[in-house]
Amino acid sequence: MEQLTSQDFQCLIAGFAANVIARRDELNELDGKLGDADFGTSIAGGCNALQALLPELVGLAPGMVLGKSGMTLVKSMGGASGPLFGTIFMRAGKELGNQTEAGVAELARMFNASLEGVKTLGKSDVGDKTLIDALAPAAQALSAAAARGATLAEALADACAAAGQGVEATKAMIANRGRAHYVGERGIGHQDAGATAIHLLFKVFADYAA
Amino acid sequence: MEQLTSQDFQCLIAGFAANVIARRDELNELDGKLGDADFGTSIAGGCNALQALLPELVGLAPGMVLGKSGMTLVKSMGGASGPLFGTIFMRAGKELGNQTEAGVAELARMFNASLEGVKTLGKSDVGDKTLIDALAPAAQALSAAAARGATLAEALADACAAAGQGVEATKAMIANRGRAHYVGERGIGHQDAGATAIHLLFKVFADYAA
Amino acid sequence: MKKLINAPENVVQEMLAGMVMAHPEYVRKLEGYQCLVNAQAPVAGKVGLVSGGGSGHEPAHAGFIGRGMLDAACVGNVFSSPTPDHFLEAAKAVDSGAGVLMVIKNYSGDLMNSQMAEEMAEFEGVKVTRVIVDDDVAVKNSTYTTGRRGIAGTVFVHKIAGAKAAQGASLDEVKAVAEKTVANVRSMGMALSPCIVPIAGKANFSLAEDEMEIGMGIHGEPGITRSKIAPADEIVSALMEKILDDIPFVAGDEVAVMVNGLGATPLMELYIVNRKVAEICAARGISIYRTFVGEYMTALEMAGASISVLRLDPELKALLDAPADAIAFKQC
Amino acid sequence: MKKLINAPENVVQEMLAGMVMAHPEYVRKLEGYQCLVNAQAPVAGKVGLVSGGGSGHEPAHAGFIGRGMLDAACVGNVFSSPTPDHFLEAAKAVDSGAGVLMVIKNYSGDLMNSQMAEEMAEFEGVKVTRVIVDDDVAVKNSTYTTGRRGIAGTVFVHKIAGAKAAQGASLDEVKAVAEKTVANVRSMGMALSPCIVPIAGKANFSLAEDEMEIGMGIHGEPGITRSKIAPADEIVSALMEKILDDIPFVAGDEVAVMVNGLGATPLMELYIVNRKVAEICAARGISIYRTFVGEYMTALEMAGASISVLRLDPELKALLDAPADAIAFKQC
Ligand SMILES: Nc1ncnc2c1ncn2[C@@H]1O[C@H](COP(=O)(O)OP(=O)(O)O)[C@@H](O)[C@H]1O
Ligand SMILES: Nc1ncnc2c1ncn2[C@@H]1O[C@H](COP(=O)(O)OP(=O)(O)O)[C@@H](O)[C@H]1O
Ligand SMILES: [Mg+2]
Numbered sequence A, B: 001m002e003q004l005t006s007q008d009f010q011c012l013i014a015g016f017a018a019n020v021i022a023r024r025d026e027l028n029e030l031d032g033k034l035g036d037a038d039f040g041t042s043i044a045g046g047c048n049a050l051q052a053l054l055p056e057l058v059g060l061a062p063g064m065v066l067g068k069s070g071m072t073l074v075k076s077m078g079g080a081s082g083p084l085f086g087t088i089f090m091r092a093g094k095e096l097g098n099q100t101e102a103g104v105a106e107l108a109r110m111f112n113a114s115l116e117g118v119k120t121l122g123k124s125d126v127g128d129k130t131l132i133d134a135l136a137p138a139a140q141a142l143s144a145a146a147a148r149g150a151t152l153a154e155a156l157a158d159a160c161a162a163a164g165q166g167v168e169a170t171k172a173m174i175a176n177r178g179r180a181h182y183v184g185e186r187g188i189g190h191q192d193a194g195a196t197a198i199h200l201l202f203k204v205f206a207d208y209a210a
Numbered sequence C, D: 001m002k003k004l005i006n007a008p009e010n011v012v013q014e015m016l017a018g019m020v021m022a023h024p025e026y027v028r029k030l031e032g033y034q035c036l037v038n039a040q041a042p043v044a045g046k047v048g049l050v051s052g053g054g055s056g057h058e059p060a061h062a063g064f065i066g067r068g069m070l071d072a073a074c075v076g077n078v079f080s081s082p083t084p085d086h087f088l089e090a091a092k093a094v095d096s097g098a099g100v101l102m103v104i105k106n107y108s109g110d111l112m113n114s115q116m117a118e119e120m121a122e123f124e125g126v127k128v129t130r131v132i133v134d135d136d137v138a139v140k141n142s143t144y145t146t147g148r149r150g151i152a153g154t155v156f157v158h159k160i161a162g163a164k165a166a167q168g169a170s171l172d173e174v175k176a177v178a179e180k181t182v183a184n185v186r187s188m189g190m191a192l193s194p195c196i197v198p199i200a201g202k203a204n205f206s207l208a209e210d211e212m213e214i215g216m217g218i219h220g221e222p223g224i225t226r227s228k229i230a231p232a233d234e235i236v237s238a239l240m241e242k243i244l245d246d247i248p249f250v251a252g253d254e255v256a257v258m259v260n261g262l263g264a265t266p267l268m269e270l271y272i273v274n275r276k277v278a279e280i281c282a283a284r285g286i287s288i289y290r291t292f293v294g295e296y297m298t299a300l301e302m303a304g305a306s307i308s309v310l311r312l313d314p315e316l317k318a319l320l321d322a323p324a325d326a327i328a329f330k331q332c
């Protein structure tokens, strides 16, 4: 498989939702170390809404699949992560536009657009100990993969690995944004929950394409 | 010693105060089983006020010594026991009037007057699981002792023993008055705190005259 | 014991000082007594309204001092009745010559201390009379016992008698409407956790992590049943059945409702309780005229709530609606 | 977890239902949204005032709906910002054409969700603007971080902006006075015990039996220092030093003070806190114009308190004094 179709994106969204729901408590616990322990509940709530949305996605263009999913997350999650995760999907969908399929080059463009959206909305950047620290390296890995003409499987495996390293890197950081910044130095050693969910997203993509 | 003078009553009040203060926590615990666990704190507070009052009692007639002590208890204790213990001393003092000494006959009259005062104020009677169940038998013992011409030591020893039996008897009773009545049957097996303090009062008298 | 206090033996004095500092336009302290008095009292020609009892029930009772409610409140130590001299001085401070009504909750201590004060007032030429509130249906009433306890329903008595007094009614009239309120109000509470009297330093009872006590008093006196904790709707149903069946309240009655927090229970939960109270009233054909949700008569940091229902008639409705401007009870 | 609730996932809906049932003369529910709207809104010509945020802070924010304060409040899940559509619908419901000001506490979630709502409102032709409250001096301010948190000082913004809007001021004028309030209010809190988010079912942090945390946030976010519990006066001194030195407040300043309970702390303790607050202000030559003591911005059943100090000028004084008739904030 070198191109992802609408049906693929529907499967990916279903897979992401199922994985997140299964890890709800784990994500709450991570948020608990740095913030208010609700990230798992919040994103699992959003993923329940995604599951309910799935039937409505059938037959839509991939961009709309992602856009509608993003809007659903925004409307159902709340908290800081709702607008951010919503933006990730909405911007990715917008970037894809009316195209009927997405390959490595498109995915690279899409997730870089997501990254820009998150940075603008969150007024944050790489190194702030947020989901950006997973999303940015993943997007970069996709760009690199596209540049060297890698396969979809390779590209997504790279993105997943980069996101994973990004999650690891958040452990050493001191947060500037979100509730995690209130813990300041006490947060060193703990990984960011939002970044962890981004890693999960790319893992679902990578496993699907593998 | 067959007659108690003003100085004797001052000593008795000092003795009662010291004993009660030493048993504050114990009395709180007893009240805690049936009521709100404050009786020790309350009567110990009254006894602190009695200790502060002692210098003012010097030179007063016995009736005034008791009357002033009673008023001090009323003003310093609060709760249910304040008016009741205050009444016990005030009525005893009033009954003695201007007499300069009190023997067995006077003590019998005095504590029977106290008993009547408590019954009227508390709208309570023997068998209600209150301090009356210690005070009534003690007063009766004093009357019996007076009738048979017993010595002061014998009379007060009898009164103390009767009060002690009264305390024991409260264990089997179900309270009708005071906060203890809210526990109803759950209070069976526990002795009344107010009755315990009355027993202490007569123990101080008995030990003094022995 | 975790409390925001200094020395436990100073809590009442320091609280009173803090209240006067916060609300000098409402209250002043009666020098030498644990009493707060309406800054405007005595009001010429107006019956004085005094309440009091142990502290630890804040905002009751000093928080209800203000225009259209209380003229003074005496504050005993935590959960312990004030002594007669405090009641007496409060009555003297607010008497304008029209006499003074004392609103007393039905506990042995409060009864006896206020009775002594009433008798002492006679000697001082102040006309004082009392009304005894006994709204708690958790305790069976009987002439052989002290009878039912006074709990949050007392706040309705303050409001209604306060409004009547503010209208310039006579002592007899104020007392009559206070007694009518007492006759028509019923309450019951429950607790999820105990509270700690500062001077005791430890909880006055214990409840297991999954236990609650239905009928708990506002000093931690035992209730009717201790049982496993249940959903709010079930608890409310149990309380409301006891309350409504007591007078009884019947279809067509108009009532005021008070959902009162005992201290630690969040307002969120009180509103969840109120939802079920309103549903039950609707199902029984009882119409709710006014609802009060909040902390009115607390038991320090006890978790739990009480529900009070007051049956209304046109007079009580008008008096309940009258404006009030007390520290912790305002009606614009 | 011991709570007077039914299913944890229904607490917000049931609370809102209970609020509407209790106070139909103040609020109505916006069908399909977690929003309560002033029963009178929109008021012709008046700027609409909307607030919101996670629930669990009751009476904030829905309890501040009423004449002279808020027109609507959106309520997210416990401690979690509402989504943009709720803010949007609230704004639409209260807009009379004069525009809408949203009062938002400075948390990433509230910021982003309300910003999205602001952008969406533009498309719907509703003029919406925001003011961000960041009064908590426990957190250092910096352009590189999210900055200070918004806590109980927000209630002053509601009161003052609400009074300005009630006077018929324009959106720009209401926003300006809200921003002036934000610029002049500083707060800080502390906690003695954690709280339990119903859906989590367990405490969100733990404190040993002799520990407290200074600077604790209203969602249980960590504070500045965790230490052995100290006497109230010491704690208040520590908080006041941070607060007063921040603007800084200086001798001659006139201020309003709010001593706010976080949930489980009895009013008795809040007044003990206020006593020391007043003493410290007096010692610094700062004069207190008005004091508010009670629960305004809670964190469920957390034990603890926050102190807020607002520096006043003649305009702010007049607006603070203006009448208000909200569910949980009345000024006669
Ligand atoms: N300003 C921001 N920019 C980017 N990511 C952010 C920002 N604020 C928070 N996040 C991300 O959101 C996650 C927390 O989400 P959530 O728990 O829902 O938010 P909150 O409880 O703070 O409202 C964090 O782990 C972080 O990755
Ligand atoms: N009506 C009454 N008549 C006689 N004694 C009473 C009455 N009520 C209470 N008592 C006595 O007072 C004691 C309780 O005193 P205390 O704890 O100070 O009162 P409370 O806490 O109920 O205000 C009881 O142990 C009982 O002996
Ligand atoms: Mg969070």
Ligand SMILES: [Mg+2]
Residues within 6 Å of the ligand: B031, B035, B036, B037, B038, B039, B079, B179
């Ligand atoms: Mg007791």
Ligand SMILES: [Mg+2]
Residues within 6 Å of the ligand: B036, B038, B039, B079, B080, C079, C080, C081, C109
């Ligand atoms: Mg007591």
Ligand SMILES: [Mg+2]
Residues within 6 Å of the ligand: A036, A038, A039, A079, A080, D079, D080, D081, D109
């Ligand atoms: Mg959150």
